[in-house]
Amino acid sequence: MSYIKPAEVLDAMIDTGAAKANAGTLQMLVRGFLGGAILAFATTLAFTATSQTSLGLAGALVFPAGFVIIVLLGLELVTGSFALLPLAVHARRTSVSRMLSHFIWVIAGHLIGCAAYALLYGLVITKMFTDMSNPLIQMIIQLSETKTIGYKHMGYEGMMLVVIKAILCNWMVTLGIVMAMTSKSTGAKIIAMWLPIVIFFAQGFEHAVVNMFVIPAGMLFGAHVSLSDWWVWNQIPVLVGNFIGGAVFTGMMLYLSHSSPKNQAADVKAQLKSEPAAVEAIVAKGSGL
Template sequence: MDYVKPGEVLGTMIETGENKANLSILQLLVKGFLGGAILAFATTLALTATQQTSLGLVGAVVFPVGFVIIVLLGLELVTGSFALIPLAVLERRVSLTRMLSSFGWVILGHLIGCAVYAILYGLTITKMGTDLTHPLVQTLIQTSEAKTLAYKHLGGSGLALVIIKAVLCNWMVTLGVVMAMTSKSTLGKIAAMWLPILIFFAQGFEHAVVNMFVIPLGMLLGANVSFADWWLWNQIPVLIGNFLGGVVFTGLMLYVAQKGRLRLRRSGEVSRVTVAEMAEPEGRVLSVAGERL
């Protein structure tokens, strides 16, 4: 059977969070770079599909391809880690400092990856800066302004709105990460993670890494958006909302819902080791106990 039970999924979430937090700085930067660039690729694919069909849902259907590549290749997406590493901290496998350091280096990698693709893609659709008639040029400019100036115009309500949309976004994105753990087959993982990502993108929620690409590229193409507008009215509040959505609605809630099963599984492993201890010679007992515990 390909299906992985919820109790086992929780254990995988905690273990994955621990592994991610313990990556080296170079690994975090490189994996973050690739994760950001690949998600930017998927964003332009979705925008192209929407422009060609005039159906936003078509863009949402194809967008998860980037997320699938990131997960299957074991790359880094900080929004997904928001649901995993905090659980490792809760289980005292990772320190709070290590968690924050991991987030910081991955975000830096995302920014670099998104910037590189933004420059290359911008040169592509403008024919090396000589032609601004490509239909996606105006789409990117308008999107960049809508993700910043529209919230700025609303003031405090705009900040609250962007945070709420970010919470809803990463609730789904982190579910996509977790859903990939519910299957042992590649096709099962792809199908399971595709659904939550489609849900978030189709409804226009706010994703920090997507915005690291869309907003700066819109600015490069002429959007009336300043660096302060980008960070104060989108990037920082979206990161906050994404963190809250991932850690609260996916990480902590699944932890509370499945913690009993996790403990039961652990006690079952201890019981099996105890049985083996009674049946095997002392030298092998220590080996088995070490492997199980």
Template structure:
């Protein structure tokens, strides 16, 4: 069977986190850039599906395609790593310095990939800057403003709100990364990943990498959002919330729940109660 038991999943999480921390700087940037661009493309796919069907849930149903591509291709998504690398640190398979370096360089890659796709998509959506009537242009502008100035107008409560939405978001996103380890088959991985990613997107939670595309794209298209609005009222609190959600709600809780259990000890089959008792030594049955 392709199902991987939870204790074995925990071991895979730790080893995966350690492997991510060992990547070279160039690998982290390149893999992060590719992942950022793919997730940005999945975001515009979701917006297109919602616009065509007039149903927001349609976007949530197709958005996980981007996450699936990222995981199956072995690319780097910093939000998923928020649940994995800290466990490798706990098990002394890597260091805090290497964890921080991975997060920093992968985010550099995300920003590059998202910015490139945003620029290219803006040209497509506006027909090379000649037409801004597309509903998708307005969606990006409105979403960019809703993710920044709307929180700014709420003040401190807005800052807390965006952080909470980010923590809940990455609880689901990191579950997607972990669920990918619960199957040895590509089909099983895809189905397992799809469920939590669809859940987060459908509820409008805040994801740092998605926002690295949506907010700059909206700014390019004319959203009333400043660089300060972007980073102070969204990007930084969302990164903090994503980290808390990933490391606490998924990484540490799963680690505590499964720690000390060996994969070979999980659900050992009980002796058949209907079987005849074994014959005493030295006597025939």
């Protein structure tokens, strides 16, 4: 049978997280570039579907196509890694420094990939920046401003709102990553991962990589958004919320759900055992022994 049981999926999550953390720098950068660009392709596809049908759900139904391509080709989405790499660190399959290095290089790749697609797409949709009449241009500008100065005008409540929407978003996005691991069949993987991605996109939650395209593209088209508006009122809080959604609500919760009680007890025992050893080492070093 092609179905993979949840306990085996948990092992696959840890294995995948370790492999991602220990990949080469160039691989992480290139995979991040492709992941960002492909997700930007899917975003404009969703905007096109929404514009043509006047139904937001139409865009949500087609958006997962980009996510599927990324997962099946083994490319990178830092939002997916937010669920997998902390588990690999917990299982001592990689280090915190390797995890953080992975996040940084993949995010850098996303930013370059999204910027490249934004420029190329901008040249097409504006007919080499000679025609700004396409309704998608105004849609992107408005969305860019809503995702930044819209929260800014709300102040503290806006900051809390964007973080909460980012948590809810990546709870579903990382479930899409996990659902792809529940089957050995390509067709079943596609269907399984499609479901959570539709749920997130249809409800307008905040995804860091999507925003790495939408906001700069809006700025390119003339949105009244500054770099500080982008990073302070969207990109940084969305990354924080996405990390919480992936690491806590998917990674940790699935670990607590499906890791055997024996393994969980062993983890606690190992931590308790390591703490006195660390204290003794510090004392010995300080005393010159």
